[in-house]
Amino acid sequence: MANASNDSKEVWITGIGLLSCFGEGIETHFQACKQGKPGSVDTERFAPYPVHALSEPDWSQQISRRDMRQMEPWQQIGTYAAGLALEDAGAKDDEDLCGRMDMIVSAGGGERDIEVDSNVMAEARTSNNVEGLLAERLSNDLRPTLFLAQLSNLLAGNISIVHKVTGSSRTFMGEEGAGISAIETARARIASGQSDIVLVGGGYNGEREDMLLFFALGGYLREGLPAPIGTDSEGMVLGSIGAFLVLESADHARKRGAKPYAALDKVAALHGPRGANQASARMQEALNGLSVPSGTPVLSGATGAADITEEELNLFASHMPDSPLRTFTGLFGHGIETQFPLGVALAALALKKEAFFGPLSPGETDAGSEMTPQQILVSLAGHNRAEGLALLSKVAGA
Amino acid sequence: MSSSSTRDSRNRPIVAVTGVGVVSSLGTGKQENWAALKSGASGIHRIERFATDGLRTTVAGTVDFMELDQLSAPSLTHALAQTAAREAVSESGIKSDDFPGPLFVASPPVEMEWQHRFELDGEDPKSTESGYSRLLAAARTGKHDDMYELLQFGRTADRLSDEFGTKGLPISLSTACASGATAVQLGVEAIRRGETDAALCVGTDGSVTMEALIRFSLLSALTTQNDAPEKAAKPFSKDRDGFVMAEGAGALVLESLESARARGATVLATLSGCGEKADHFHRTRSSPDGSPVIAAVSRALGDAGVSADQIDYINAHGTSTPENDRMEYNSLKEVFGDAIHSTPISSNKSMIGHTLTAAGAIEAVFSVLTLQNGTIPPTINYDVPDPDIPLDVVPNVARDKPVTNILSNSFGFGGQNACLVLSNQFV
Numbered sequence: 001m002a003n004a005s006n007d008s009k010e011v012w013i014t015g016i017g018l019l020s021c022f023g024e025g026i027e028t029h030f031q032a033c034k035q036g037k038p039g040s041v042d043t044e045r046f047a048p049y050p051v052h053a054l055s056e057p058d059w060s061q062q063i064s065r066r067d068m069r070q071m072e073p074w075q076q077i078g079t080y081a082a083g084l085a086l087e088d089a090g091a092k093d094d095e096d097l098c099g100r101m102d103m104i105v106s107a108g109g110g111e112r113d114i115e116v117d118s119n120v121m122a123e124a125r126t127s128n129n130v131e132g133l134l135a136e137r138l139s140n141d142l143r144p145t146l147f148l149a150q151l152s153n154l155l156a157g158n159i160s161i162v163h164k165v166t167g168s169s170r171t172f173m174g175e176e177g178a179g180i181s182a183i184e185t186a187r188a189r190i191a192s193g194q195s196d197i198v199l200v201g202g203g204y205n206g207e208r209e210d211m212l213l214f215f216a217l218g219g220y221l222r223e224g225l226p227a228p229i230g231t232d233s234e235g236m237v238l239g240s241i242g243a244f245l246v247l248e249s250a251d252h253a254r255k256r257g258a259k260p261y262a263a264l265d266k267v268a269a270l271h272g273p274r275g276a277n278q279a280s281a282r283m284q285e286a287l288n289g290l291s292v293p294s295g296t297p298v299l300s301g302a303t304g305a306a307d308i309t310e311e312e313l314n315l316f317a318s319h320m321p322d323s324p325l326r327t328f329t330g331l332f333g334h335g336i337e338t339q340f341p342l343g344v345a346l347a348a349l350a351l352k353k354e355a356f357f358g359p360l361s362p363g364e365t366d367a368g369s370e371m372t373p374q375q376i377l378v379s380l381a382g383h384n385r386a387e388g389l390a391l392l393s394k395v396a397g398a
Numbered sequence: 399m400s401s402s403s404t405r406d407s408r409n410r411p412i413v414a415v416t417g418v419g420v421v422s423s424l425g426t427g428k429q430e431n432w433a434a435l436k437s438g439a440s441g442i443h444r445i446e447r448f449a450t451d452g453l454r455t456t457v458a459g460t461v462d463f464m465e466l467d468q469l470s471a472p473s474l475t476h477a478l479a480q481t482a483a484r485e486a487v488s489e490s491g492i493k494s495d496d497f498p499g500p501l502f503v504a505s506p507p508v509e510m511e512w513q514h515r516f517e518l519d520g521e522d523p524k525s526t527e528s529g530y531s532r533l534l535a536a537a538r539t540g541k542h543d544d545m546y547e548l549l550q551f552g553r554t555a556d557r558l559s560d561e562f563g564t565k566g567l568p569i570s571l572s573t574a575c576a577s578g579a580t581a582v583q584l585g586v587e588a589i590r591r592g593e594t595d596a597a598l599c600v601g602t603d604g605s606v607t608m609e610a611l612i613r614f615s616l617l618s619a620l621t622t623q624n625d626a627p628e629k630a631a632k633p634f635s636k637d638r639d640g641f642v643m644a645e646g647a648g649a650l651v652l653e654s655l656e657s658a659r660a661r662g663a664t665v666l667a668t669l670s671g672c673g674e675k676a677d678h679f680h681r682t683r684s685s686p687d688g689s690p691v692i693a694a695v696s697r698a699l700g701d702a703g704v705s706a707d708q709i710d711y712i713n714a715h716g717t718s719t720p721e722n723d724r725m726e727y728n729s730l731k732e733v734f735g736d737a738i739h740s741t742p743i744s745s746n747k748s749m750i751g752h753t754l755t756a757a758g759a760i761e762a763v764f765s766v767l768t769l770q771n772g773t774i775p776p777t778i779n780y781d782v783p784d785p786d787i788p789l790d791v792v793p794n795v796a797r798d799k800p801v802t803n804i805l806s807n808s809f810g811f812g813g814q815n816a817c818l819v820l821s822n823q824f825v
């Protein structure tokens with residue numbers, strides 16, 4: 001699906017909004033990658049599970065207090081990062097532009113009310129009418145507006161309300177694949193002329209017991225201290241991350257004087273069985289289709305989940321041995337639906353800054369640390385399904 | 399470049415519908431559903447899935463006839479989608495395990511359910527932990543791969559993709575109660591981009607759980623007219639007081655007209671236009687001036703290249719909430735002018751309830767059936783007209799009338815508005 005026949009317009013990245021354990025902003029995240037040290041990790045609050053906890057911004061810079069009260073953290077993170085991206089693209093508060101801007105958000109679901117759930121479970125242990133108990137407790141204890149903080153599409157809804165982005169609004173779900181599809185679809189719409197400008201990305205709160213429970217059920221979480229991402233990785237460390245991009249046709253950007261970080265040339269969104277080396281075989285086939293030049297640096301969002309991380313990293317070691325490989329997940333944690341947008345954002349930053357990064361994980365060598373990349377390949381093999389590749393290139397004279 | 403006859407006035411590939419499938423509380427498949435729709439039957443009934451003592455609303459359009467190993471929202475949601483998609487793909491004549499294009503699935507957000515929490519909570523009766531710590535301890539035993547599989551957001555689309563052999567990474571999406579229409583819209587766009595000749599678009603929802611019902615109740619969105627369940631959904635009536643939660647799935651095989659003709663497929667209808675516009679007014683309410691709905695309707699007409707007077711039937715969003723139906727009328731009046739008073743408009747939700755994530759897809763399927771059969775399904779339970787909504791709602795009895803262009807509306811929480819135009823050109 002990577003190459004559409006009706007795919008002629010150049011697609012630029014003209015705005016980036018990032019929020020993570022390092023804090024907010026472009027420079028903060030570029031420096032974090034330059035320094036290559038993991039951001040703050042909280043090992044106690046959700047022990048035995050470490051998480052990359054959000055470094056909280058001054059929320060009022062993007063979201064009014066009134067709107068803040070209507071949102072749970074995952075929405076606040078996403079809405080804040082979306083505001084940063086709009087600001088960066090010179091689109092914030094431009095009513096006309098935001099009014100025709102399209103939007104694709106990658107999202108999961110919202111937070112539970114942990115206290116209500118815990119009370120119900122405690123009472124249910126001794127109840128002889130569990131359904132009656134549920135009906136009574138939920139009817140009385142659930143905050144009516146909590147539902148609106150849980151619906152997947154209500155991050156997009158909040159972005160519409162707070163930032164007035166209303167051209168269109170779509171929410172993709174499905175863990176890492178949601179972020180991959182969001183980027184792929186946004187790019188395809190612009191390349192084909194179906195849209196001029198798209199706000200795309202997601203918000204993820206990894207500091208949630210209900211979220212940890214989900215991944216713990218599948219045995220995907222690392223316990224104890226976080227470990228660097230490498231071929232021996234055995235579990236994921238979640239991270240709270242907001243990552244949004246403004247994608248725009250080059251013509252549209254030129255007309256309004258917006259400057260590109262980079263061009264988003266190609267995206268491949270892959271799916272299929274996950275037997276041994278089946279994912280890497282798919283990725284290798286897609287790489288051939290993308291015709292990535294030899295030596296192109298690779299920025300991987302490898303999840304840290306056992307086996308698939310090894311498979312993804314080995315693919316590049318064997319298939320693109322001349323390419324410097326950097327895995328950024330150890331710095332920020334794994335942001336699930338936001339991971340692919342984050343990778344694309346970091347690649348765009350590096351191209352704009354004409355600088356690549358030093359080793360971010362122990363297995364990586366110094367080679368390429370000082371290079372001036374012309375193109376960067378972003379890679380992500382989802383922990384359980386979905387693989388994505390994106391090829392970005394430097395825009396001459398940008 | 400193909401011949402001009404398979405491209406629209408903007409030189410985009412014309413998008414044909416070559417297969418449709420549906421499940422609702424009225425039954426399985428097009429035949430059962432259409433017969434019930436034509437006769438004005440209701441699928442709404444008293445909820446038996448869980449105890450409703452003490453709940454304000456006790457009626458719904460649940461689908462209780464699917465065979466499942468264990469009932470849960472994700473498993474029912476999948477079964478409904480699978481059934482509808484099998485019917486659609488079968489009708490299209492496309493190989494049932496090698497679909498030559500992408501999959502778009504509108505599905506409800508997935509959540510752990512109380513049955514799962516109670517199962518984990520009770521796993522170690524000697525545990526001194528409480529709350530989620532106790533659940534996490536149970537999770538760490540490593541015995542819950544099945545629960546994990548069930549609760550992934552991407553799982554329904556993944557399983558459908560595996561079964562039908564769709565291409566690329568399947569897309570799961572939500573635009574709340576407009577989701578089904580958005581799934582269709584994504585398929586139309588992919589075909590128009592020239593990426594693919596075909597797309598499988600599904601909207602599915604099997605998420606009527608006690609907690610889901612209570613949540614909508616807490617937002618005062620549901621009817622409380624429980625005494626006669628089949629009368630509870632009464633769109634556009636003066637005594638409407640909320641929607642009825644319901645379940646079902648709709649599936650459409652979209653295909654470029656060129657591809658459909660090349661393989662000799664029967665064209666059921668064309669998906670001639672889509673329109674969308676988000677609203678920034680409020681999380682659950684529409685802009686008082688209706689401008690986003692007006693824009694979505696206008697864009698759909700513009701995209702289809704038809705004028706308002708060429709629309710001869712409107713498949714309404716028509717939820718039966720006081721606010722939606724009034725807002726829908728006011729907005730349509732802005733676009734259609736006085737013609738809106740003589741344009742037939744009906745709400746399938748009067749019979750099947752509000753199938754939430756699935757609604758836009760199911761209503762697109764019913765629109766195709768309306769085009770094919772030349773019969774407009776009624777709005778049932780229309781006994782007390784609302785003088786503020788002077789519409790021809792095709793009250794209570796189906797109407798035989800040839801139809802050429804249908805506007806199908808879908809609106810949702812979070813400012814979502816998506817409209818489709820379906821036509822019987824090129825059929």
